[in-house]
Amino acid sequence: MISIAFTATAISPASPAQAITNGLPDLTVHPQVGAIIGDKPNDDGTWSYCTGTLISPTVFLTAAHCAEAGQKTAQVSFSSRYRPGDKVYTGRYVLDSRYKDESELHDMAVVVFGTAIPGIKPARLPTEGLLDRLEADKSLKTMRFTPVGYGAMVATKTKGKHRIRLTYSDTRHQTSISFEDLTRRWLKLSLDASKGDGSTCFGDSGGPNFLGGITSDLLVATTISGDDDACKTTNYDYRLDTPQARKFLKKFVTLP
Structure with a gap:
């Protein structure tokens, strides 16, 4: 389950959160949850850098702070364990216009795909309140x-x-x-x-x-x-x- 290790400096309070601890592989339980995949591998050879959820056949919900400055598109994989060559879907990366880098408020974004993602049932969203x-x-x-x-x-x-x-x-x-x-x-x-x-x-x-x-x-x-x-x-x-x-x-x- 764990194959690559490296040492990272500590993060400050309320810094962006990014990984499951004390958990188990999800396998096929939540196929609507995907990873945003980089254009090139990270320093340790892995590719994913943020997570999100398919909330309609063409809309993937994630966080605004995951985007690089000026980023307009994102690649998403729904593989339970991503490997280079796995299918990825590219869509428009749209940030909530109210989001500011210095604030965690409105930290929302979507990736909008041109066609429906096949074979995956989107997650349900809550009613208001x-x-x-x-x-x-x-x-x-x-x-x-x-x-x-x-x-x-x-x-x-x-x-x-x-x-x-x-x-x-x-x-x-x-x-x-x-x-x-x-x-x-x-x-x-x-x-x-x-x-x-x-x-x-x-x-x-x-x-x-x-x-x-x-x-x-x-x-x-x-x-x-x-x-x-x-x-x-x-x-x-x-x-x-x-x-x-x-x-x-x-x-x-x-x-x-």
Whole structure:
């Protein structure tokens, strides 16, 4: 499962989150989750650099901060373990115009394909205010969430030095996380080891947080940021059931 390792400097609080830790290969459970593939390999020989989810036959939801300056297109693979030569789909990369580099607000983007992606059922999106209603009736407190993404897993943390050791394999992973808090824009998930929680970290940016167990396809938030260098404390995910998020999404898909 893990084949390549390298040492990376620590990330600062609330820096972009990018990979599943304490998780398992997703295999064919979430075929609608794909990886954004670079034009050339990363330094360690891997190719993926962000994650996203097919939300209609022609629309792939991801994060705005994944884009390079001036980037207009993106390549997406839905292989559970990407290898050079696997099928990729190229589409227009459209960022939420309200997004600013210095802010995590409106950190949304879509890749719009010219033709439908064959053989993959898109994820479902939430109705407006779904998470607010679940919080109001006290059921959100016991809910589980299933993040899915490509990228690294934290292998070790060098003692006394702000460094983490990561391994990348271009493989789609999933994990399970418990609920901690809800704000007007953010879903905060608590990584409680006693509950068997996993985490998101380097490689999962733009990826889905599904409401419910490991087979759920109800996408309620996208992975945006984590606040610790070892990806073991907490993570913040951008809610998709808010008026702000829906204002962007409805330009591209029909909302429930």
